[in-house]
Amino acid sequence: MSVNVVYVHLETVSNLILSYGISLQDFAGALQRVPHHLLLLTPVDLDDDVDPHTGFNVISGAPAIAAYFTDPHLTTHKWIDFAHELYLDQVTPNEVAQLLYLGHAYIHLESPFYYKLQNDYVYLDLPDGTVKTYYRHLPQFYAVLNRSLKRHLQEKYPDMRFLFRRRSMIQDIDPVILQQLQPLFIDGALFSFEDIDSRQKEIHIPILSLNSRFKLVNDDWHSADQERVAELIYDHGIKKWRLNVINEAAFANQGLL
Structure with missing residues (x-):
């Protein structure tokens, strides 16, 4: 897909943006503060770091996250950020199920902003080339x-x-x-x-x-x-x-x- 357009659709209740033409590099480069921890919603890779409580792959630290954002071999990015590693142990089985559904169906069942994760974003590449992003702070x-x-x-x-x-x-x-x-x-x-x-x-x-x-x-x-x-x-x-x-x-x- 090489069409040169930018598409934006806003759902105001959950601060959801459905877009086309806005790249992950646009997203990361515009943020004043890039997340320090990511919980990946893609299929689990046992060769990478796995959080033992939630079962998701995790990426922490600015260099590792920058490498993830710019890896040319990755065609699909699906993740939610979180504030502190210690809080992952407090995520409930029901919340893990919600996150699994979010990564699989690209739809939030309840609020996409979790108190325990204290996340500011959710980022989901969709199969049709569009992207869903949730912003805690829409500006x-x-x-x-x-x-x-x-x-x-x-x-x-x-x-x-x-x-x-x-x-x-x-x-x-x-x-x-x-x-x-x-x-x-x-x-x-x-x-x-x-x-x-x-x-x-x-x-x-x-x-x-x-x-x-x-x-x-x-x-x-x-x-x-x-x-x-x-x-x-x-x-x-x-x-x-x-x-x-x-x-x-x-x-x-x-x-x-």
């Missing part, structure tokens, strides 16, 4: 989205490196701008870098509202039930981002605009 997602959108813009213009000599030259998107898009995320929104438009010193990234769940088939995401409702615009002359709303009704339906 952290917007930092991840910012990093992903900037990366896609950088990769879209390999022949325009005079504009973006360094990735840091692309300014961060104001979190307020991204948070204004939350009404679209609730129904599902897609940033199309394939239909990007460059006008003088401005780059216009279309934002589409989808009326059904995003599906990618044979590197094709186009469907009839999509509508361009806004544009994310980067002015590389003054190095600032702004949002251009095309269809205010798409925002007003959620009562936030």
